[in-house]
Amino acid sequence: MLLLASILAIETSKSAQAATTASQTLTATLAAMKKVSTNGGNTSSTINPDTGNLVTSFTPGFRIETNTTAAQTLDLSGTCTGATVQQAIYDRGGTRYIVLANTTVVPTDLAIADCKAAVPVDTQNANAISYQVTEPTNIAGLAYVWTAPSKWVATLTKKGKTDTSLTVPSGVAAAGTYSGDDEVGSYVAIVTLAFNP
Amino acid sequence: MEGKILIILLLILLSSPSVLAATTASQTITATLAIRKQVVDNGGNLKAKIIPTTGNLDTALTPAFKITTNTNAALNLDLGAFCDGQTTQNAVYDRAGSRLIILANTTVLPTDAAINNCKAALSTPALNANAISFPIVEPSDIPGQLTYSYNFALNIWNATLTHKGNTYTNLVIPAAAPLIGTFSDEDLDGYYLATVTLAFNP
Numbered sequence: 001m002l003l004l005a006s007i008l009a010i011e012t013s014k015s016a017q018a019a020t021t022a023s024q025t026l027t028a029t030l031a032a033m034k035k036v037s038t039n040g041g042n043t044s045s046t047i048n049p050d051t052g053n054l055v056t057s058f059t060p061g062f063r064i065e066t067n068t069t070a071a072q073t074l075d076l077s078g079t080c081t082g083a084t085v086q087q088a089i090y091d092r093g094g095t096r097y098i099v100l101a102n103t104t105v106v107p108t109d110l111a112i113a114d115c116k117a118a119v120p121v122d123t124q125n126a127n128a129i130s131y132q133v134t135e136p137t138n139i140a141g142l143a144y145v146w147t148a149p150s151k152w153v154a155t156l157t158k159k160g161k162t163d164t165s166l167t168v169p170s171g172v173a174a175a176g177t178y179s180g181d182d183e184v185g186s187y188v189a190i191v192t193l194a195f196n197p
Numbered sequence: 198m199e200g201k202i203l204i205i206l207l208l209i210l211l212s213s214p215s216v217l218a219a220t221t222a223s224q225t226i227t228a229t230l231a232i233r234k235q236v237v238d239n240g241g242n243l244k245a246k247i248i249p250t251t252g253n254l255d256t257a258l259t260p261a262f263k264i265t266t267n268t269n270a271a272l273n274l275d276l277g278a279f280c281d282g283q284t285t286q287n288a289v290y291d292r293a294g295s296r297l298i299i300l301a302n303t304t305v306l307p308t309d310a311a312i313n314n315c316k317a318a319l320s321t322p323a324l325n326a327n328a329i330s331f332p333i334v335e336p337s338d339i340p341g342q343l344t345y346s347y348n349f350a351l352n353i354w355n356a357t358l359t360h361k362g363n364t365y366t367n368l369v370i371p372a373a374a375p376l377i378g379t380f381s382d383e384d385l386d387g388y389y390l391a392t393v394t395l396a397f398n399p
Contacts, residue, residue, distance in 0.1 A: 036222040043226045049233035049267065060224030100228055129230075168226065180233060180265040180362045187228045194221035 032068050034195040039063040041165050047129070047187060052178030054131050058168035062193040064142075069159050073196045076136060076144065076166065077151035080189045082109040082128070087150035088189040090116045095132060096146065097174050102127035104185030120176035127182055130174035134167040153196075166191055232268050234397040239263040241367050247300075247329065247389060252380030254331055254372050261367035262395045264343075269361050276336060276345070276368065277353035278393045282309040282328070288391040289352050290316045295332060296347065297376055302327035304387025320378030327384055330376035334369040355398075368393055 041061035045054055066072060078088035080101035086109060088099045099115045101107050107127035114125040136144045141158025156162065241261035245254050266272060280288040280301035286309060288299045299315045301307050307327035314325040336345045342360035347353075358364060 034220045036220060038222045038224050041224065043224055045226075045228040047228045047230040049231050050235050054228060058226040058228075060226055062222055062224070100226070102230075129228075180235075180267050182230060183267045183361060184230055184232050187230055188225060190223050190225050192221060192223040197220075 030067070032070070032072070033066050034072065035065040036074070036193050036195060037063050037065075039163055039165070045170070047173075047178075052129060052173040052182070054168065054170045054173070057170045059165050060191045061163065061165040064156060064162040064164065064193070066156065066159055066162075069141075069157055072156045074154045074156060074193055075151050075196060076154060076191070076193050078189045078191045080112060080128070082107045082112045084109055086112045089133060089150050091146065091148060092116070092118070092174075096135065097130045098133045098168055098189050098191075099128050099130050099177075100187035100189050102183060102185040103188050105183045115174070115177045120174065122176050122179035123181060125177055125181075126179075127185070128177065129182055129187055130177040131168050132171065132174065134169055136164060136166055139164070154193075164193070230267065232270075232272075233266050234272065235265040236274070236395050236397065237263050237265075239365060239367075245372070247375075247380075249386075252329060252375040252384070254370065254375070257372045258370040259367050260393045261365065264358060264364040264366065264395070265362070266358065266364075267361055269359055272358045273398045274356040274358060274395055275348075275351075275353050275398045276356055276366075276393070276395045277351075278368075278391045280312065280328070280391045282307045282312045284309055286312045287352050288312075289333070291347065291349060291352065292316075292318070292376075296335065297330045298333050298370055298391055299328050299330050299379075300389035300391050302385060302387040303390050305385045315376070315379045320376065322378055322381030322383055325379055325383075326381075327387070327389075328379065329384055329389055330379040331370050332373055332376065334371060336366060336368055339364065339366070356395075366395070 039061035041059035043060055045056040048055055078098055079085050080088040080099050090097055099112055105127050111125040111128045114120050115128050115130045136152055138144055142154055142156050142162050144152045144154045147153045239261040241259035245256040245258050248255055278288040278298055279285050280299050290297055299312055305327050311325040311328045314320055315328050315330045336354055338344050342364050344357045345354045348355050
């Protein structure tokens with residue numbers, strides 16, 4: 001009888017020790033946010049037919065959004081279209097330029113290349129016209145470095161929203177890139193800002 | 198059910214924003230280039246002497262122009278000249294299929310009537326003092342690029358340009374005798390002038 005009572009006591013003790021609480025940990029991982037969107041600015045202008053001057057500045061704007069202050073890099077570059085898609089931004093003597101290509105009468109790739117040459121010859125670059133580009137502005141948390149041959153690399157160390165833009169100021173065409181051989185039409189380049197993976 | 202704990206798990210899926218958000222953005226910049234219509238002087242000989250004893254022009258006058266456009270679409274230009282009497286007059290005219298130009302004395306201005314007398318079927322020297330007419334060579338066509346036709350109503354040349362880039366043209370007043378009846382000792386010494394103009398229309 002005593003043994004049976006002991007056994008019953010032990011069994012009773014076991015049910016008194018069972019867990020009355022259980023927990024599960026929920027975890028959602030938020031990775032780094034990398035977002036670039038267009039942010040206005042002027043993207044339309046005219047070219048003075050007599051001089052080749054760009055009448056109104058271009059100021060394509062972008063907004064960068066991220067959720068980390070860890071350094072990230074982005075590329076700011078441009079393209080234009082001849083027979084094939086070409087890099088539009090180039091350096092000459094420490095000054096940056098952008099080639100606008102006629103979309104009505106498409107230039108040859110050679111014409112675009114001639115705009116970028118050390119001494120462009122206007123009879124060799126019909127329907128492609130170059131204009132000077134202002135260096136993009138460094139701000140706190142966003143620093144640009146020109147990276148040959150055709151882009152800026154920006155280092156971003158600021159979380160939240162960062163606004164930036166590129167300026168192609170109104171003014172004269174690059175020497176040797178505008179002439180009567182440049183036909184009527186729409187002269188175009190595409191400016192792109194992209195996170196590096 | 199005793200002892201059974203029903204656990205409802207609420208899973209909140211937070212997708213990584215980098216998967217949904219665009220990491221690239223592009224802006225297209227566009228500059229429109231309209232038709233270029235440009236005419237500039239392009240030299241040539243603009244000075245000559247009139248030989249006092251004969252009235253002959255001693256050197257050909259060859260005013261020249263450069264036309265620049267950026268299209269092969271047909272564009273119209275007008276080539277003409279004017280001179281000054283009491284008022285500004287058309288200096289170019291036709292007589293029997295030949296074109297002539299009047300040079301008017303700027304030191305002693307001719308009358309408008311004197312200029313008109315140069316243009317008359319029969320010019321009389323006593324009636325056209327200080328205005329002298331000289332023959333003009335028809336401006337030359339450039340095949341496939343520039344074509345001239347004389348406008349008898351306006352006494353100008355109408356030109357049709359179908360060449361992009363640069364096109365060069367001129368007008369020639371050859372070293373030659375003046376038109377009979379337009380030179381005499383009634384024509385006083387001075388500078389005899391006409392202004393030749395080439396202009397897009399419009």
